[in-house]
Every structure is written in structure tokens, then in C-alpha cells.
Amino acid sequence: MKRFISLLLLLLAFVGVDIAPAQAFIRSGVSKSEKTKIEQQKKADKAKIAEQKKADKEIYKRIQKTKDVPYKKLRVTNKYDFINMPWWEGFNDPYLTEYINRAMEHNYDLKIATLTVDEYFQGVKAQMANEMPQIQGGYNAGDMGLPNFGYGRDTVHGMGIPFIANYEADIFLKNHDKTKSQKKLFEASISDERSTYISIVSSVGTTYYNIVKLDKIISLQQEIVSLRKTIYELMALSHQEGVTSTSDMIKANKSYIAGQSDLVDYQRQRQTLLNQLAVLIGDSPANTGSYKRIAYDSIKYKSNVPDVVVSDIIMQRPDYHRAEVMLKKAGIDVRVAKKEFLPTINISGLALFNSKYLGSIFTTENMLWSVGGAAMLPIFTGGARIANLRINKVRLEKALRNYQKTNLTAIQEVNDSLYTAKMDNQKLNQNKEHLRLETQDFGMTNQRLQQGVISKLDWCQMKENLLTIQRLVASDTLDCMVDEINIYKATGTKY
Numbered sequence: 001m002k003r004f005i006s007l008l009l010l011l012l013a014f015v016g017v018d019i020a021p022a023q024a025f026i027r028s029g030v031s032k033s034e035k036t037k038i039e040q041q042k043k044a045d046k047a048k049i050a051e052q053k054k055a056d057k058e059i060y061k062r063i064q065k066t067k068d069v070p071y072k073k074l075r076v077t078n079k080y081d082f083i084n085m086p087w088w089e090g091f092n093d094p095y096l097t098e099y100i101n102r103a104m105e106h107n108y109d110l111k112i113a114t115l116t117v118d119e120y121f122q123g124v125k126a127q128m129a130n131e132m133p134q135i136q137g138g139y140n141a142g143d144m145g146l147p148n149f150g151y152g153r154d155t156v157h158g159m160g161i162p163f164i165a166n167y168e169a170d171i172f173l174k175n176h177d178k179t180k181s182q183k184k185l186f187e188a189s190i191s192d193e194r195s196t197y198i199s200i201v202s203s204v205g206t207t208y209y210n211i212v213k214l215d216k217i218i219s220l221q222q223e224i225v226s227l228r229k230t231i232y233e234l235m236a237l238s239h240q241e242g243v244t245s246t247s248d249m250i251k252a253n254k255s256y257i258a259g260q261s262d263l264v265d266y267q268r269q270r271q272t273l274l275n276q277l278a279v280l281i282g283d284s285p286a287n288t289g290s291y292k293r294i295a296y297d298s299i300k301y302k303s304n305v306p307d308v309v310v311s312d313i314i315m316q317r318p319d320y321h322r323a324e325v326m327l328k329k330a331g332i333d334v335r336v337a338k339k340e341f342l343p344t345i346n347i348s349g350l351a352l353f354n355s356k357y358l359g360s361i362f363t364t365e366n367m368l369w370s371v372g373g374a375a376m377l378p379i380f381t382g383g384a385r386i387a388n389l390r391i392n393k394v395r396l397e398k399a400l401r402n403y404q405k406t407n408l409t410a411i412q413e414v415n416d417s418l419y420t421a422k423m424d425n426q427k428l429n430q431n432k433e434h435l436r437l438e439t440q441d442f443g444m445t446n447q448r449l450q451q452g453v454i455s456k457l458d459w460c461q462m463k464e465n466l467l468t469i470q471r472l473v474a475s476d477t478l479d480c481m482v483d484e485i486n487i488y489k490a491t492g493t494k495y
Contacts, residue, residue: 056400063327063403071124071183074190075117079104082197084493088205090304091481093294096208099281103204104197106282113196120186127182131175133167160354167347169373174339177332184329191322198318200280202489206482207277208293213478214270216296220471221263227464228256234457301477304484305421309495314410317492323399323406330392330399337389343377410490417490421483428476435469442466 076082088100104110141159170176235252238244274288314320352368378385445462448454487495 056397059400059403060327060331063324064331066324068328071186074187075121076190076194079110079114079197082194082493083201084488087488087493088201095293096205099204099208099277100201102281102283103200107200107280108282109196109200113193117186117189117193120182120189124179124182124186127175127179130168131170131179133165135166136164138162160352162353163351165349169345169347171345172339172342174336174342177336177339181329181332181336184325184332188322188325188329191318191325195318195322198489198493202485204277204280205485207273207280209478209481209485211270211273211277211291212293212296212299213475214266214273215293216474216478217471218263218266218270220467220474221259221266224464224467224471225256225259225263227460227467228252228259231457231460231464232256234455234460238457296474296478299477299481301481303421303425303480305418305425305487306495309414309418309487309491311411313491313495314407314414316494317410317490319406320410320492323403327396327399327403330396333392334389334396337385337392340378340385340388343375345373345375347371347373413490414487417483417486421480421487424476424480424483428473428480431469431473431476435466435473438466438469 083100083104085100089097139159139161168175232249232252232255235244235249239246239249271288274291275285277291278285278288349371350369354368442462442465445454445459449456449459
């Protein structure tokens, strides 16, 4: 008895040690003001969550109300409708138009995008087949030996032609919703195809005009190198006569060598871009030597950058349309997941024609048939249906967040391209004014050279300054044209 009491007291002591700190903490509690703040914060958090859910529902309802185009009318046979060809013709550059046409015909990324659309179109067809009855037919023949209790064995031979039909009665429209979901994938693939066309054609235009820019830069750089060579030679002669220091002669030589290095770098960049253009138009890079392009001096650039672009312009972007379609698809998939909890009703039939002779096989005397139906309700699947429903709900929320992100990203890209184009145009105008003043100054330099007031060395240095400004203006002009291509791409071909 004493031993039992001792163990009981020891146990109570351990329990007291565990509980006492908790009781002390509970009794200490928190102040009323802190409790009020915590409750207010919880209410505020709940209100934010409720507000967010309400906003999400409004977005989803608005998207669901948009009218769906019949899937057979979604396919675009004239791919030029994707790229707004009249916009490109506004550059008045026949070489650019030719390269775009070649890319439209031979680019492999475009071919893959079109084949992907065909793949999803056939996926719709395959899914639609699940809404229809499935019928199978066959043929079998054989011999069978049976024991004859009187004498020997009897041989039975015959043939049969069975037909089996099966149909899932889609009274809950589950298969129909699956078809709708597949149609959304097909529609999304068309948006991807359009996006690919816009991206490839924009890359053709950007690469082409960067090549034109480098053509002009290389031409000017060659003149600069020639001038620097002349300056170095004049410096060397002056050094021999003791007029110029060794340091100045070395600087002139360094400038000449640096100019040659820059020229090689520009030529390397141009060849790289020519190779890229070859791949874009589906041609071999070995043929880049025959690629023609417009001369820079023939370009009459005039800014077409709008002052503002309305935010609704993003609705014509293919990525916006794709995000909208995928949001609809996610909603359909949730509906399908819910219908997985409903019973499946199958109707099946069998017709078997069996006979010893082929001539009498289709007679009613030799026919066996049956028709029946069954309703099956999954009772226990280990939580798979619940998990599938939750997965699709998560995908729906992800699609909604992706739709919201796409909106923001699209607005950002439009604003970025618009702002960059405006700033580059301002820079171009300032450099044009700089070029005008430099040209005027060089004209007076020519007069001073004719009058013998300045040396040829000074004239060469002023000429180099003029060429440097011309190179800068040429670069800025082509950059502005590329900026307009970026606006074209960001706005979905129209602005």
C-alpha cells in the first residue's frame, strides 16, 4: 500500500511539473487591448479574403459571359491575318517584305505551330467520339471435337460474326464537358500559333533593320579607320621632323588600331545577324552573301509612335486571349471533376450470327442477341475523386492568377515599348541637331583648309568627329524603327 501511494505521489508530481507552467501562462493571459487588436486584425484579414474571393468571382463571371466561337471557325487558313501585313508594307521596303514572305512560307517554328494546332484539332475529334456509341465487329471460325459415347468422336465446325455495341448515356453531360475542355485546348493552341507568327515576323524585321544599321556603321567605320591611318601617318612625319612628340604619335597609332578592332567587331555582329536571318527565313547560312537589303540613305524615317495607347489594346494580344481561354477551361475541368461523383450509365448490346455455313449465317435462326444497361456508382476509390476535384480547383485558381498576371505584364510591355520609342525619338532629334551643327562646323573647316589656316591633320580630326556623329544618328534612326516593331509586337500587331 505504501509503495502504491509513493508511486501515485510521484506521478502527480510529474504531472504538476508539466501543467504548472501552462496554467501560469494561461492565468497571465493578454490584456484586453491586445485581445481587441488581435480580433480586429482577424476580422480585417477575413474581410480582405472575402473581398478577394468576391473580386475573383466577378472576374470569372465576366470571362464566362464572353461568347465562344464555334471551334470549326477558329482555324485561320490565311496566316497573313495573324501578322497584319499592311502594317509591314508601310515601311516601303520591298526587301523586308520579301524576307517576311519567305519566313511565312519556310520558317520551321511556324510549321511546328501549325502542326500543333492540327494535333489539338484531332484531339477534339477523338474526345467527341466518346459521346457516341462504340460498335465493334469481328469474325471467328473453328472446329471442335466432341466425344461420341456410341463410337469415335464427332467434329463440329462453324463460324460466327459478333457485333458489340456500347454507349455511355451522357445524361449528366460529363463527356460533353470533357469535349468542351478539349476545345479550349484547341483554341489556346491557335493563340499560341498566332503568338509564334507575330514573334517570328517581329524577329525578321528587327534582325533585318539591325543588319541595315550595321551596313551603315561599317561603311562609316571604314572611313574613320582610313582617316585615323592618315592621321597616324601625318603624326609619324611630324615626329620625324621633331614637331610632334612620341607620345602623340603612339596615341594616334593606338586610335588607328582600336578603329580596326571596332570594324572587325561590327563585321562579326553583322554576320551573326545574317545567320540569324537565314534561320528565320528557313534558308542555309551559306547563302547570306546574296541577301539584299535597303540602303540606309534610302530610308525616310518618320515617327509613327502614338502619344497614348488605350489599355484595352491588350485584349488583342494572343497571350491575353490564351489566358482567358485557359481560365474557362479550368472552370470546365472543375465541373467535370464534380460530375465524377455521379453514377455512370452504360447501355450495351450484342448480336452474334453463328452458323456452320456462310450462306445461312445472317438468318434469324442463327442469331443471338442481347440488350442491357447498367448504372455504376463508385463507392470507394481511396480519395482519388476528392483529390482530383481539389487539384482542379487549385488549377482554376492558378489560371485566374495567371490571367491577372498576364494583364499586368501586357500593360507593362506596352508602356515600356511606348516609353522607349518616345525617348529614342527625342534622342534622335537631339543628335540630328548635333549633326546639323557639326556639318556646319565642318563646312567652315573646309574653308579654313582651302585658305591654309589649318593643317590637313586638323581637317582629318574634324572629319572624324563628323563621321562619328553620322554613325550615331544612323544607329538612333534604325533603333527607332526597331522600337516601332516592338510596339507592334507588344500591342498584338495593331496600335
